[in-house]
Amino acid sequence: MRIAVDAMGGDHAPKSTVLGALAAIKENPAITVVLVGDEQAIRNHLPQDIPANIEIVPAAEVILPDDEPVRAVRRKKNSSLVVAVEMAREKKVDAMISAGNTGALMTAGLLYAGRMDGIERPALCAYIPNTKGRVTLTLDVGANMDAKPHQLVQYAVMGSLYAEKVLGFERPTVGLLNVGTEEGKGNELTKAVFPLLQEADLNFVGNVEARDVMQGACDVLVCDGFVGNVLLKAVEGAASTIFSQLKQEFTSSLINKLGAAILKPGLVRFKKKMDYAEYGGAPLLGLKSPVIKAHGSSNERAMKNAIVSATRFIQQDVNEVIQQSLQKNTLGESE
């Protein structure tokens, strides 16, 4: 298995990407990781004797986090992100991973990797941690702003299969993000999607309210890309605001620092529970080649786990399974 990693993408790249790659091949020597990016910068984090299953493919440009995605992908054709996606398209690798500019990855994925047959719109997934000690695979979180009902059904099918095959959730429950749990709630889109999800071959558990997502109300949460993006950023924003405010309180005096020191193991345990690094990266589903988006703040462990996710994506042949399921459910047709 060959996996291309955009070595320059992410807040801690290329250190995080290179060390993550080394950790991944140590865990699974059957993987070859192709690090794409600035050769010297990559070599700085590699041992003198580069392991046989680490390859470097030079790419002179880098797409920055603030680059306008479409323009960046079109202009920076020699960027680490675009080169890595192209390698996936050309089957030089079996999958690619980037912790870089999300919009650029979606654009490059669409432009170069291309959509799977029958999929109108790929969906970007994200993991939202929940109190059941696992994550809720949420899609779409921003690939497609104005989704149509049957597209949400495609998301459900793709997300459900990914959760089963890659995350190892048995018969994953699928929920529809909505403003109330009763049938008939919602906007035009969710009202139209609800009966379609009931009919589909899914473990559909009905509508799920945003406040119940972190309680683990479902394994796979389906929504349009606009709403999913708002949900994800609202959860991230609330968590980061609360933690930074608490930190401020906990360090506001010597005695508070003492209290915080006592509680530190519990805080660390809690933070670990909420840590998505365990799950590595979330896929961009619906593309011909497996493409994984790792979180921008990914550390070495998150990158290693993203690579591990990619290997399961490949080994379980998730795209083929999705393709078969779509044909069976005849969900591929346009409305």
Place this chain on the structure above:
Amino acid sequence: MRIAVDAMGGDHAPKSTVLGALAAIKENPAITVVLVGDEQAIRNHLPQDIPANIEIVPAAEVILPDDEPVRAVRRKKNSSLVVAVEMAREKKVDAMISAGNTGALMTAGLLYAGRMDGIERPALCAYIPNTKGRVTLTLDVGANMDAKPHQLVQYAVMGSLYAEKVLGFERPTVGLLNVGTEEGKGNELTKAVFPLLQEADLNFVGNVEARDVMQGACDVLVCDGFVGNVLLKAVEGAASTIFSQLKQEFTSSLINKLGAAILKPGLVRFKKKMDYAEYGGAPLLGLKSPVIKAHGSSNERAMKNAIVSATRFIQQDVNEVIQQSLQKNTLGESE
């Protein structure tokens, strides 16, 4: 000023509503509060000598939190919520407040109080606390699921005037909830709304991402009712999940309890900062009569503050100001 309070609405009613009313008339003797509901239950929380500016209007029925809103409003015509809204329509009171079933309040508001001229859809507001020590007035959070661009502009005008006149925010900043801060981001709705908000007579600061709301990116946040509802419940859900998980960690051992005891004043201070009770209740804007929705978990202080908000709503003649502003901005027309 006469304000009707649905004495039976809310998790802690009628104790919270009655004690809140007593606190409000103590703070401002110019207010008369009309408590609507089960007379005996109300009297149980009143002193023997009922103050002159507390009135009781009996209502035999109660709309429960889980009642289906439309059916409940149609069938329970003698419920405290419906009777209180009717009193507002008949001008027997100047405003009404309920901490009860939100859907029923919206339904009764539309059905009995009626829409202001030129307003197609009323909007439900909510307060999201932010680190600037005040709140973000967010609308719509669930009154109207499929909003049109000009309706969002009406929300912006109404919310901005309410924030200025009732919350006392000077020249409140208005943001459009979106998936990115750049112009041109978003779904069809937000793309269409953006230029309209730029043209309107507002302190429009552009797109605001969900993650920046709690950082106080704007005073008034505009969105459609579906997205607003998801945002609000995501923030509430994340906060409640984090706090309950932390509580679990903090009480998991004797030594942790000691640490937590040391930090308690800081935790209390933080919780107070995030407490919406200070702001009482959020309005349902766009109705002919002032209608305030207090949070379901409102305590005495929240109810008192909701009553105080209602008095400002009346004194500042917010509905009249909104009406004038809509005419000036000619935003009243249908598209």
